[in-house]
Amino acid sequence: MIARRLVSLHSRVFLPSLRTMSSIPPPECLFKEMNIPNRQLYGPGPSTMPQAIGSSQAQPLLGHLHPEFVEIMSQVRLGLQYVFKTRNAYTFAVSGTGHAGMEAAILNLAERGETILVAKAGIWGMRAADLGRRLGLKVEVVEVPDGQVVPVSAIEEAAKRVKPAVIFVCHGESSTGIAQPLEGLSKIAHDNGGLLLVDTVASLGGAPFDADALGVDCVYTATQKVLNAPPGLAPISFSDRAMQKIKNRKERVASFYFDALELGNYWGCDGEMRRYHHTAPISSVYALREALAIIAKKGIDTLIQQHIDNAVALYSQLDQAGFKMFVEKKEDRLPCLHTVRVPEGVDWKAVQSSLFAQGIEVAGGLGATTGKIFRIGTFGQNSEPAKTKEVLSKFIQVVKEQSKL
Ligand SMILES: Cc1ncc(COP(=O)(O)O)c(C=O)c1O
Structure with a gap:
């Protein structure tokens, strides 16, 4: 009796009346088809997507830990090692666009109070510097006027002075169109006790790059430029040196979603049993697999x-x-x-x-x-x-x- 009264009181107080619920009509626009012109994308990305990549996304969904999907993830890892030119075990794709790659890289490589040295040749250096400040890092910037590359000697001079935990460079600065020279930068980073981080969002596959030969400690890219896949994943790779630092951090990474150890486990990089970390964007992973297959064949x-x-x-x-x-x-x-x-x-x-x-x-x-x-x-x-x-x-x-x- 008391219970029934409580239920009726509850429904009177908490449940919205039907009239309130129906006050927002369904949007008329959703009854019509979307307007998607067939445009050739010759801007700074996303780029025109080949039919095969688009069709891969229409394949049936699998669960994020189903054996067949896990096999596709492993194939993606091999494809990414091939395009980054690296044997790094921690090579996988962060769910999110290029910015997610940038955030994941900086969050994992540097701890609060450490210094990031940013080589700024346009907007992406500026973004990395801004992110560094948001994350409580000390930020040092070496900059050049738009349209120029940052001289390696200027990066070296600054690194000797500030002993950065991370040196950030953008390989393909898409706001100005420069290709930043990378030779010699890892030695500068390592000699000064730090790591080299390279943004290849706008350059990977479109300009010479060899992560292992260059001694890069962390590199990320995005799917929607040279890879011709839809935006939504940020391939990333961490060197053993970078992983050493990450495993020995004083504080845990301040983001669960971008934690390289958690992500690395889900992507099968640590050889341990995979744990659920997040629900991978399954169809985007199919598209990346297809994009990598096209590159492998070419x-x-x-x-x-x-x-x-x-x-x-x-x-x-x-x-x-x-x-x-x-x-x-x-x-x-x-x-x-x-x-x-x-x-x-x-x-x-x-x-x-x-x-x-x-x-x-x-x-x-x-x-x-x-x-x-x-x-x-x-x-x-x-x-x-x-x-x-x-x-x-x-x-x-x-x-x-x-x-x-
Ligand atoms: C060099 C570079 N870095 C980072 C980004 C950010 O990528 P996204 O827009 O996929 O987040 C872009 C985007 O154009 C870029 O060109």
């Missing part, structure tokens, strides 16, 4: 060379049409993302809209380069010379029409 070095050859042809086509590249020294340019100065009097937004109308994306600048440059990404399959030539011809024509207005 060959990573062939893919990198294709980007380099394609870039040479692109420079010549733009030069003949009277355009100026933003990065003056050819050897400093990223072969998969090209930054072109917006010619005097041209409205870059109007150029972008006009190309959109033709089914092509080319982007403007980012951060300090907004309004100054166009960014043309020729990532992965977009780096086939015939495709690039066709897209560039349309770009050149639209800019020329604009400058006549």
